[in-house]
Amino acid sequence: MRVAVLTVSDRCAGGEAEDKSGPALADAVKRFGAEVASSEIVPDERKQIEAVLCKWADSGRVDVILTTGGTGVALRDVTPEATLEVVDRRVPGIAEAMRAASMKTTPRAMLSRAVTGVRGKCLVINLPGSPKGAVECFEVVADVLEHAVDLLAGRTAH
Numbered sequence: 001m002r003v004a005v006l007t008v009s010d011r012c013a014g015g016e017a018e019d020k021s022g023p024a025l026a027d028a029v030k031r032f033g034a035e036v037a038s039s040e041i042v043p044d045e046r047k048q049i050e051a052v053l054c055k056w057a058d059s060g061r062v063d064v065i066l067t068t069g070g071t072g073v074a075l076r077d078v079t080p081e082a083t084l085e086v087v088d089r090r091v092p093g094i095a096e097a098m099r100a101a102s103m104k105t106t107p108r109a110m111l112s113r114a115v116t117g118v119r120g121k122c123l124v125i126n127l128p129g130s131p132k133g134a135v136e137c138f139e140v141v142a143d144v145l146e147h148a149v150d151l152l153a154g155r156t157a158h
Contacts, residue, residue: 001033001034001035001063001064001145001146001149002034002035002037002061002062002063002064003029003034003035003036003037003062003063003064003065003066004036004037004038004039004040004056004062004064004065004066005022005025005026005029005036005038005039005040005065005066005067005068006022006039006040006041006042006049006052006053006056006065006066006067006068007019007021007022007039007040007041007042007067007068007069008041008042008043008044008049008067008068008069008070008079008129009021009041009043009044009069009070009129010043010044010076012041013041013042013043014043019041020131021068021069021127021128021129021130021131021134022039022041022068024131024132024134024135025066025068025127025131025134025135025138026039027135028134028135028138028139028142029066029138032138032142034064034145037061037062038056038061038062040052044069044070044076044077044078044079045078046078046081046082046085047082049067049070049078049079049082049083050082050085050086053065053067053082053083053086053119053124054086054119056122057086057119057120057122057124058119058120058122060121062122063121063122063123063149063152063153064122064123064124064125064145064148064149065122065123065124065125066125066127066134066138067079067083067124067125067126067127068127068128068129068134069128069129070126070129071112071113071114071126071127071128071129072111072112072113072129073111073113077113079114079126080113080114080115080126083115083116083117083124083126084115084117086119086124087115087117087118087119087124088117088118088119088120089117089118090115090116090117091116091117091118091123091148092115092116093116094116094125094141094144095112095114095115095116095125095126097140097141098112098114098127098137098140098141099112099114101136101137101140102128102133102136102137102140105136112128114126114127114128114137118152121152121153122152123145123148123149123152125141
């Protein structure tokens with residue numbers, strides 16, 4: 001499974017802060033046994049997020065895109081809107097499972113607007129912006145990702 005990690009953060013993209021979520025997520029992906037095919041940092045700008053999601057999903061070289069950041073209710077949090085703009089179909093159960101698991105740790109999880117969807121044969125999953133939240137949410141859904149990738153590739157019967 002080939003995974004790309006997109007960090008969405010004005011401060012990290014501007015060099016004002018170190019990206020800790022992207023590398024933490026990449027490490028979790030590798031521990032899971034998947035390949036990190038690409039990683040990038042963009043500011044909280046819809047068009048830039050959309051452009052990277054489309055580039056990766058349409059390349060045929062990425063099975064899953066994990067975004068970290070921009071999923072809350074702050075005015076600059078636009079990752080869900082950018083994701084919804086580029087996906088063909090939503091997969092709400094993944095985001096619901098992450099929120100449900102996160103609610104056991106913090107009531108603030110209910111503020112997450114993370115979405116999940118499919119563009120072509122690529123699964124796009126929004127994760128929280130904190131390293132801890134991103135890794136915990138990835139771990140919630142990691143076991144179903146390979147099956148989802150197989151289904152999208154036409155390798156598994158329904």
